[in-house]
Amino acid sequence: MRCRMCKERAVISMRRHNTAFCRLHYREFFFRQVSRAIQEFGMLNPQEGVLVCVSGGKDSLVLWKVLHELGYKTRAMYIDLGFGEYSLLSKQKVFNTAKKLSQEPIVVSLKDMGFDILASAKAKHRPACSVCGTAKRYCFNRTAFEEGLQVVATGHNLDDEASRLLGNVLRWQTHYLAKQSPVLPSESEHTPKKVKPLVKLTEREVAVFAFLEGIDYILEECPYAKGATSITYKLLLAQLEEKMPGTKHAFYLGFQEHLSKFSLAEAPKGELKTCKVCGQDSFEETCGFCRLLGQLSP
Amino acid sequence: MRCRMCKERAVISMRRHNTAFCRLHYREFFFRQVSRAIQEFGMLNPQEGVLVCVSGGKDSLVLWKVLHELGYKTRAMYIDLGFGEYSLLSKQKVFNTAKKLSQEPIVVSLKDMGFDILASAKAKHRPACSVCGTAKRYCFNRTAFEEGLQVVATGHNLDDEASRLLGNVLRWQTHYLAKQSPVLPSESEHTPKKVKPLVKLTEREVAVFAFLEGIDYILEECPYAKGATSITYKLLLAQLEEKMPGTKHAFYLGFQEHLSKFSLAEAPKGELKTCKVCGQDSFEETCGFCRLLGQLSP
Numbered sequence: 001m002r003c004r005m006c007k008e009r010a011v012i013s014m015r016r017h018n019t020a021f022c023r024l025h026y027r028e029f030f031f032r033q034v035s036r037a038i039q040e041f042g043m044l045n046p047q048e049g050v051l052v053c054v055s056g057g058k059d060s061l062v063l064w065k066v067l068h069e070l071g072y073k074t075r076a077m078y079i080d081l082g083f084g085e086y087s088l089l090s091k092q093k094v095f096n097t098a099k100k101l102s103q104e105p106i107v108v109s110l111k112d113m114g115f116d117i118l119a120s121a122k123a124k125h126r127p128a129c130s131v132c133g134t135a136k137r138y139c140f141n142r143t144a145f146e147e148g149l150q151v152v153a154t155g156h157n158l159d160d161e162a163s164r165l166l167g168n169v170l171r172w173q174t175h176y177l178a179k180q181s182p183v184l185p186s187e188s189e190h191t192p193k194k195v196k197p198l199v200k201l202t203e204r205e206v207a208v209f210a211f212l213e214g215i216d217y218i219l220e221e222c223p224y225a226k227g228a229t230s231i232t233y234k235l236l237l238a239q240l241e242e243k244m245p246g247t248k249h250a251f252y253l254g255f256q257e258h259l260s261k262f263s264l265a266e267a268p269k270g271e272l273k274t275c276k277v278c279g280q281d282s283f284e285e286t287c288g289f290c291r292l293l294g295q296l297s298p
Numbered sequence: 299m300r301c302r303m304c305k306e307r308a309v310i311s312m313r314r315h316n317t318a319f320c321r322l323h324y325r326e327f328f329f330r331q332v333s334r335a336i337q338e339f340g341m342l343n344p345q346e347g348v349l350v351c352v353s354g355g356k357d358s359l360v361l362w363k364v365l366h367e368l369g370y371k372t373r374a375m376y377i378d379l380g381f382g383e384y385s386l387l388s389k390q391k392v393f394n395t396a397k398k399l400s401q402e403p404i405v406v407s408l409k410d411m412g413f414d415i416l417a418s419a420k421a422k423h424r425p426a427c428s429v430c431g432t433a434k435r436y437c438f439n440r441t442a443f444e445e446g447l448q449v450v451a452t453g454h455n456l457d458d459e460a461s462r463l464l465g466n467v468l469r470w471q472t473h474y475l476a477k478q479s480p481v482l483p484s485e486s487e488h489t490p491k492k493v494k495p496l497v498k499l500t501e502r503e504v505a506v507f508a509f510l511e512g513i514d515y516i517l518e519e520c521p522y523a524k525g526a527t528s529i530t531y532k533l534l535l536a537q538l539e540e541k542m543p544g545t546k547h548a549f550y551l552g553f554q555e556h557l558s559k560f561s562l563a564e565a566p567k568g569e570l571k572t573c574k575v576c577g578q579d580s581f582e583e584t585c586g587f588c589r590l591l592g593q594l595s596p
Contacts, residue, residue: 171548172549236537243530250469250470251467251469
């Protein structure tokens with residue numbers, strides 16, 4: 001297989017684009033896809049400070065590197081979830097990339113905040129992934145506010161977003177569908193704009209880029225995410241993509257084109273208040289995270 | 299496994315309903331599901347004459363029998379597609395059920411109308427299934443009009459409709475989504491109301507009912523439908539249903555609940571005219587079927 005641009009040996013072929021690229025032109029392609037997503041969806045402008053949420057996985061570390069090279073004002077944040085060996089290793093991966101980029105990541109430790117995901121999930125009879133989501137969103141918002149950054153960027157790729165969309169569509173979770181845009185605007189000074197600049201790239205495409213760039217990332221999945229339904233949806237979409245290349249792209253990006261027509265109502269939220277514990281935005285007297293935290297206190 | 303109602307030996311268990319029934323109570327369940335679909339979607343009233351389109355397959359023959367027993371004024375129509383042995387056999391199956399119901403089906407032969415699906419598909423470079431759809435819709439409309447019947451009923455089941463919906467959703471075919479209701483209203487005296495009373499029942503549930511009722515139906519798929527994408531979608535939905543019973547139902551019937559909110563526009567059609575060849579409704583001077591027919595004439 002030869003590169004479509006220069007006829008050198010290709011390092012990747014992409015059936016959904018009916019093309020193949022050498023190392024150099026794949027790099028160009030990859031940066032172009034990120035830049036286009038940023039432009040098309042109005043994700044970022046060069047004046048805005050961006051908090052890049054890095055987990056130690058390939059997607060978020062790639063995102064950090066690409067946004068940094070594109071000249072955006074990035075600050076990375078790593079949240080230490082307190083999952084033993086897994087957390088130690090993923091933190092190490094973040095510091096490896098930080099060193100290469102000559103940047104210092106912000107580290108937020110849930111343990112230092114007095115929080116324990118597994119204990120909280122048990123106490124509230126909620127899945128660990130759900131509690132983890134609440135804690136992470138809290139850290140995103142709070143850190144962006146404290147650091148004066150207007151935007152939070154996460155490394156969700158096309159596979160992540162298409163599988164989430166499939167799950168929401170199969171049950172017509174219209175409140176969630178309304179929030180499946182790659183850009184969610186800021187709601188107040190306490191909630192930054194949220195963007196997903198990798199939505200035009202598949203998991204495989206991100207992995208190949210990470211490999212070619214020598215980005216050292218954690219290969220293991222989170223030990224508590226096993227059996228998640230999102231994995232079922234990803235496998236189904238992979239089967240469809242195999243038979244009909246371009247399905248994931250048409251499904252997720254086609255949805256974005258039609259989103260405005262569907263007049264999807266978000267869940268009624270009531271009046272935006274200030275959490276009496278932490279001062280962040282909340283629709284209750286105390287925000288979701290502080291309520292979880294309160295339940296763990298002795 | 300025991301019947302939920304009477305504790306007799308069950309003939310079928312349904313995970314999506316978390317229940318099981320004996321022969322007698324399954325029959326009651328089946329009729330109830332058809333009656334509920336008719337009520338909920340306002341499909342039929344006892345005064346209306348119903349043209350039941352029967353292919354010789356299980357779904358349409360079951361539909362004919364059930365509507366007949368529920369007391370609706372049914373007339374069955376069989377379209378002879380001219381597919382050799384397959385058509386001969388399917389016609390025989392229709393006549394077997396007709397004899398049991400003491401009803402005479404209307405037989406429409408495409409060959410007698412001077413039409414040949416495969417020749418037309420070849421001449422127009424269209425898939426055979428697409429040409430067949432045009433021809434069948436023409437026969438439905440024309441026969442219903444000529445026989446003075448207000449409604450056309452087809453045997454599409456939950457699997458058929460959920461897989462079609464999945465295909466339309468994956469590519470956001472919003473014009474088709476707008477037409478994925480189990481009831482399509484009449485547009486003029488030439489286009490009858492179209493209804494699908496089996497949408498609350500799965501393919502398996504219809505097959506079990508056909509077996510228990512001794513309905514003799516053709517088991518073979520149409521020889522020209524092989525490799526249809528609808529089969530891919532059915533297999534995927536079957537995998538999901540296996541993991542999460544009730545998925546097909548939630549997907550298809552949930553969509554019906556939300557359909558009105560989505561403000562889906564049908565394709566702009568222009569003014570309704572009368573086909574100058576056959577006198578049926580058309581958005582062009584000559585209707586789609588007469589155009590295909592004209593192309594085959596010497």
